[in-house]
Structure formats: C-alpha cells, structure tokens
Amino acid sequence: MSIDKTRHFVYLALLSAMAIVLSIIESIYIGxxxxxxxxxxxxxxxxxxVKIMGVKEMIIVNTMRVVISTLMRGMIFSSTFWISLGGxxxxxxxxxxxxxxxxxxxxxxxxxxxAHSVGxxxxxxxxxxxxxxxxILPYLLxxxxxxxxxxxxxxxxxxxxxxxxxxxxx
Amino acid sequence: xxxxxxxIIILLAVLALGWIGFRRLGxxxxxxxxxxxGVEVPDKEAKGDWIAVVHRNRIxxxxxxxxxxxxxxxxxVGEMIIEVKDRKWHVREVECYDYTCKNMGWAxxxxxxxxxxxxxxxxxxxxxxxxxxxxxSGK
Numbered sequence: 001m002s003i004d005k006t007r008h009f010v011y012l013a014l015l016s017a018m019a020i021v022l023s024i025i026e027s028i029y030i031g032x033x034x035x036x037x038x039x040x041x042x043x044x045x046x047x048x049x050v051k052i053m054g055v056k057e058m059i060i061v062n063t064m065r066v067v068i069s070t071l072m073r074g075m076i077f078s079s080t081f082w083i084s085l086g087g088x089x090x091x092x093x094x095x096x097x098x099x100x101x102x103x104x105x106x107x108x109x110x111x112x113x114x115a116h117s118v119g120x121x122x123x124x125x126x127x128x129x130x131x132x133x134x135x136i137l138p139y140l141l142x143x144x145x146x147x148x149x150x151x152x153x154x155x156x157x158x159x160x161x162x163x164x165x166x167x168x169x170x
Numbered sequence: 171x172x173x174x175x176x177x178i179i180i181l182l183a184v185l186a187l188g189w190i191g192f193r194r195l196g197x198x199x200x201x202x203x204x205x206x207x208g209v210e211v212p213d214k215e216a217k218g219d220w221i222a223v224v225h226r227n228r229i230x231x232x233x234x235x236x237x238x239x240x241x242x243x244x245x246x247v248g249e250m251i252i253e254v255k256d257r258k259w260h261v262r263e264v265e266c267y268d269y270t271c272k273n274m275g276w277a278x279x280x281x282x283x284x285x286x287x288x289x290x291x292x293x294x295x296x297x298x299x300x301x302x303x304x305x306x307s308g309k
Binding site: 079080083103104106107133134135136138139141 | 185288
C-alpha cells in the first residue's frame with residue numbers, strides 16, 4: 001500500500017471517528033434545542049469530508065457514523081437506527097446534489113439539515129404508520145434553517161483551518 | 171451565500187410558516203368522526219378540547235382536556251400514563267427507553283408540537299388534526 005493511500009485511509013478513519021464521537025456526544029449530552037430540533041454536529045464532518053475528500057468518502061463517513069454510533073449506544077436496528085439512517089440517506093443525497101450544483105457551503109448545510117429532518121419524518125410516517133408525525137414537519141423545516149446556518153459556519157471555520165492539510169494531498 | 175440561495179431559504183421559511191398557519195386555522199373546525207378509527211371522537215362539546223392518542227394510525231383514546239384525570243394507554247413497549255390538569259396534559263410515566271415524550275413537559279391547546287413517543291408508537295395530538303392525518307394516510 002502506498003504512503004498516499006495509507007494517509008487517505010488514516011484521514012478517512014479520523015473523520016469517521018470524529019463524526020461518531022460528535023454524534024454520541026450530541027445524543028447523550030446535548031438535548032434537543034426548542035423541543036425537537038437537534039444541532040446536527042456530525043453534519044459538520046459530512047460537509048468537511050465532501051469538500052476535502054469527495055462524495056464517496058462522505059458516504060463512507062456518514063454510513064460509519066450511523067452504524068457505529070447506534071451500535072455503541074446499543075440501538076442498532078432499533079427505531080432510532082432506521083430514523084437516523086433515513087435522515088442520513090436523504091441528507092447525503094442533498095449534499096451530493098448541492099456539491100454537483102456548486103452551491104455555497106452555507107446553503108448546502110441548510111439544505112442538508114432540511115433534508116435530514118424530512119428523511120427522518122418520512123421514515124417515521126412510512127415504517128411506523130404514524131402520519132401524525134408529519135404535523136411537526138413545518139416546525140422542523142423552520143428549526144433546520146438556524147441549525148444549518150450554525151453547522152455551515154462551523155464547517156467553514158474548520159475548512160479554513162485545515163487548508164494546509166489539503167495541500168498535503170489527503 | 172448567493173442572492174438566489176437566500177431567496178430559496180426565505181421561500182422555504184415562508185412555506186413552513188404558511189403550512190403552520192394553515193394547519194392552525196384548519197383545526198378550529200369541529201372534528202369529523204372517522205368510522206375506521208379505533209375510538210370515535212365524541213359528538214358532544216368538550217369543556218376544553220378533544221385530545222386524541224394515536225397508536226399505529228388508530229385513535230385509541232380521546233379525552234377532554236377540560237376534565238382533570240389520568241389515563242393509561244398501552245404502546246408497543248409498555249404503558250404510558252397521561253395526566254390532564256387545568257386544561258393541560260403531559261406524560262407522567264412511560265415505559266420506554268428515551269423518555270422524550272415525558273421530557274416534553276406540559277402541553278396545552280397553543281402548544282406547538284404533538285407529544286410523540288416513538289418507541290411506543292404513540293402520538294398525543296388534538297382530535298381534529300388526528301382525524302385529518304388518519305384520513306389522509308388512509309386514502
């Protein structure tokens with residue numbers, strides 16, 4: 001294995017670890033803001049990954065995040081897992097689309113936060129036959145905008161600080 | 171962020187606000203009885219509001235928020251005890267693993283969110299909205 005490939009795997013592992021840790025910290029220590037909106041700290045890592053490594057790596061990081069964080073919390077294949085997966089799948093699709101359209105980081109972040117909420121609500125409505133949950137969708141849409149701005153700003157700060165790494169061929 | 175992107179975000183926010191407004195206006199009407207529901211919403215006028223507990227797309231309990239009482243319903247994981255007091259209601263006890271519904275605290279007619287317990291598949295929501303939701307998903 002070449003040094004470049006090893007370095008690539010190391011960075012991928014580091015980003016996945018960061019996403020998993022942020023996801024667990026958020027679920028355990030940081031409760032929902034304004035009743036049910038979550039900050040979505042792990043989305044910062046997804047945004048950073050897509051910008052510095054690419055789409056394929058972002059999908060790997062997001063998948064690892066959902067599977068390992070729910071596994072570590074003892075919730076693998078529970079309702080939490082499927083709801084998280086629904087949110088991550090839709091937000092990843094949105095992230096890929098926004099990346100292709102060359103949208104700004106902030107806009108991408110907001111759209112991803114909205115897609116994440118919509119994905120979660122769709123999973124609950126379809127798999128759990130709870131159409132009543134759709135009632136919270138407009139509130140989640142409104143809440144996703146400030147949360148998306150927050151994660152977008154953080155991702156921007158992170159990207160400006162890790163630019164030297166990019167030159168080092170991640 | 172580009173001007174076009176700001177416009178899209180503002181449009182989405184306006185859409186969400188419009189949706190909330192439409193729902194709140196729509197809920198002022200009387201509840202329509204649903205023959206497929208597990209429990210029918212009583213025809214008589216409530217002292218407060220008729221509040222429904224929905225389990226797997228069926229209303230399993232309908233209570234008057236103007237009558238102080240305690241109700242027990244059965245969800246997927248276990249029991250949920252709902253306390254109604256002074257036209258407000260909350261989940262007093264629940265058998266599940268995340269207690270989000272219990273932590274949501276007291277709700278009243280102006281409360282923004284339905285109380286939801288995902289592990290138990292239970293939603294506590296005003297009866298008119300519950301029937302509209304069940305009707306829409308049943309189509």
